[in-house]
Amino acid sequence: MEINNRIEIIEVGPRDGxxxxxxxISTEEKKxxxxxxxxxxxxxxxxxxxxxxxxxxxxxxxxxxxxxxLNKYPELEFSALVPNYRGVKRAYEMGLRNIAYVISxxxxxxxxxxxxxxxxxxVELEKILADFPDINITLDAATxxxxxxxGEVSYDKVDSYVKRAYDLGIRTINLCDTIGISNPKQIDExxxxxxxxxxxxxxxxxxxxxxxMGMLNSYIAIKKGIKHVQASLGGMGGCPFAPGASGNLxxxxxxxxxxxxxxxxxxxxxxxxxxxxxxxxxINGVYSGHxxxxxxxxxxxx
Ligand code: COA
Ligand code: ZN
Numbered sequence: 662m663e664i665n666n667r668i669e670i671i672e673v674g675p676r677d678g679x680x681x682x683x684x685x686i687s688t689e690e691k692k693x694x695x696x697x698x699x700x701x702x703x704x705x706x707x708x709x710x711x712x713x714x715x716x717x718x719x720x721x722x723x724x725x726x727x728x729x730x731l732n733k734y735p736e737l738e739f740s741a742l743v744p745n746y747r748g749v750k751r752a753y754e755m756g757l758r759n760i761a762y763v764i765s766x767x768x769x770x771x772x773x774x775x776x777x778x779x780x781x782x783x784v785e786l787e788k789i790l791a792d793f794p795d796i797n798i799t800l801d802a803a804t805x806x807x808x809x810x811x812g813e814v815s816y817d818k819v820d821s822y823v824k825r826a827y828d829l830g831i832r833t834i835n836l837c838d839t840i841g842i843s844n845p846k847q848i849d850e851x852x853x854x855x856x857x858x859x860x861x862x863x864x865x866x867x868x869x870x871x872x873x874m875g876m877l878n879s880y881i882a883i884k885k886g887i888k889h890v891q892a893s894l895g896g897m898g899g900c901p902f903a904p905g906a907s908g909n910l911x912x913x914x915x916x917x918x919x920x921x922x923x924x925x926x927x928x929x930x931x932x933x934x935x936x937x938x939x940x941x942x943x944i945n946g947v948y949s950g951h952x953x954x955x956x957x958x959x960x961x962x963x
Contacts, residue, residue, distance in 0.1 A: 662886045667925040669705060671865065671891045672698050672912055674940075675726075676707040676742050678897025680717050681906075682946045688722045690943060692729060697936030698894060702928040703912075705738040706730075707761060707891075711748035717901065727755040742801065744775040749789050749796070758796050761835065762786060765803035766822045769810025770839065774803065774902040779822075787829060799833040799865070800826050805851070806836075806843035809904050816851055823859060833863045835891065838878070840906045841871030845881045852885040867891035868910050869898060870949040875910035876918060883924075890915065895937040896949030908949025913937050 675695050679686055698706060708730055714721040723741065730739055740759035741752045752760055764782040765771035771779050790798070804811075805819055823834060836851070848866075855864060866882040868875045868891075879890050896911030913933045919926050941948055 662884065664883050664922075664924065665886070665888050666923070667888075667927075668883055668919055669889045670703060670912060670915065670926055670928060671705040671707060671740075671889060672703045672894060673707040673867065673891045673909065674698070674894035674897045674912065676710050676720075677867075677891075677899070677909060678893045678895070678946055679719055679944075680710060681897075681899035681901050682719060682944065684945060685719060685721075686944055688725055691722070691726060694894070694936060694940050694944070695726070695730060697939060698933070699734060699737065701932035701936060702926075703933075704927065705740070705889075707740045707742060710742035710744075711751040712742070712744050724751065724755055727752065727757055731756045740799065745777075746785050746789055746792075749793060753793055753796065759799070760796050761799045761801045762789065763801040763803055764822075765808070765839070766814050766819055767804045767808035767811040770804045770808045770903060773810060774900065783825060783829070786826075786831075790829060797833070798831060799835050800831050801835045801837055801867070802826075803837045803839045803900070804903075806838040806847060807840065809840050809906075816854055819851060820854060820858070823855060823862070827859060827862065832861060833865070835865040835867050837867040838869055839900055839903050841869030841875065843868060843878050844874065845877055848878050848881045849885065852882060852887070856886060863889065865889040865891060869907055870896055870910055871905065871907040875949070876914060879910050879915060880918070894933070894950075895940050895946070896951075897940070897944075897946045898949070899947050908947050911937075911948075911950030914950055 709723040709726045710720045742761045868878045892912040892915045893909035896908040898909035899906040916928045
């Protein structure tokens with residue numbers, strides 16, 4: 662399989678990165694970082710999550726963030742993560758039509774994350790699909806590659822999960838390595854199975870960088886034909902309900918790599934690095950991205 666000559670990056674820092682930061686980041690600061698991400702050319706951004714503010718107080722300004730960016734940039738593709746029906750309703754009322762609904766593949770993490778069994782989450786998804794026929798749902802398959810509570814997740818288990826979603830009409834699935842424990846062999850083998858079997862599902866990957874393998878694993882995924890990769894500014898990230906979760910694949914590092922192998926992203930690396938620096942200087946988060954002070958002598962295509 663040839664690597665696609667264009668990869669779509671979905672920036673998830675404002676959601677996956679900010680959610681694990683305890684100290685409240687002002688809404689103005691969040692807007693500034695997201696504006697910078699947009700300025701660098703990113704067209705698909707997960708802005709926030711419509712979750713219980715009791716569970717994740719950082720996301721209490723979801724309405725304001727969503728409203729602001731949807732009004733200002735109607736041409737861009739914004740999404741938000743939701744854990745339940747209530748979250749979909751809130752996001753919908755703000756005008757969002759791209760929703761990432763999360764169900765873990767493993768029971769242990771689904772319970773810890775959204776306080777439901779996997780079955781209960783799927784039943785809720787059915788109701789969402791029936792009541793909101795005009796939304797595009799991306800199913801976030803958390804713990805696809807392993808669970809901090811239940812351990813290994815077999816390919817068969819992932820396959821049954823995907824089949825169940827497929828039968829409900831889901832055609833976009835984001836395979837999440839929630840705690841960053843996947844490896845190139847596993848990515849290769851699982852994608853071989855899924856891409857062969859579900860030709861009309863668009864699979865995305867979302868890989869945390871716990872063992873410094875986020876880049877390699879994402880590279881293997883694009884070599885298998887994946888076109889949509891999630892990444893996070895500065896490598897910010899971590900699920901508050903998954904012990905051991907660390908930062909994500911860093912967007913700027915990934916853009917740099919893609920630039921160097923002539924894969925187009927439409928993102929300006931230097932602008933992105935500058936906003937990653939701004940983020941690191943002002944927001945006290947977990948960053949797995951690497952060197953930020955690059956020499957002007959190092960050039961990039963974009
Ligand atoms: N938005 C805002 N408030 C919500 C909500 C939502 N989507 N869903 C539930 N709530 C409120 C309820 O109204 C209730 O408030 P009250 O105590 O004032 O009545 C409270 O939250 C608890 O509701 P309940 O339905 O009992 O939820 P729960 O305690 O079983 O928790 C979730 C379930 C899904 C709401 C919660 O686990 C959650 O928000 N998880 C987020 C997980 C996450 O973001 N993980 C990281 C990304 S993968
Ligand atoms: Zn994540």
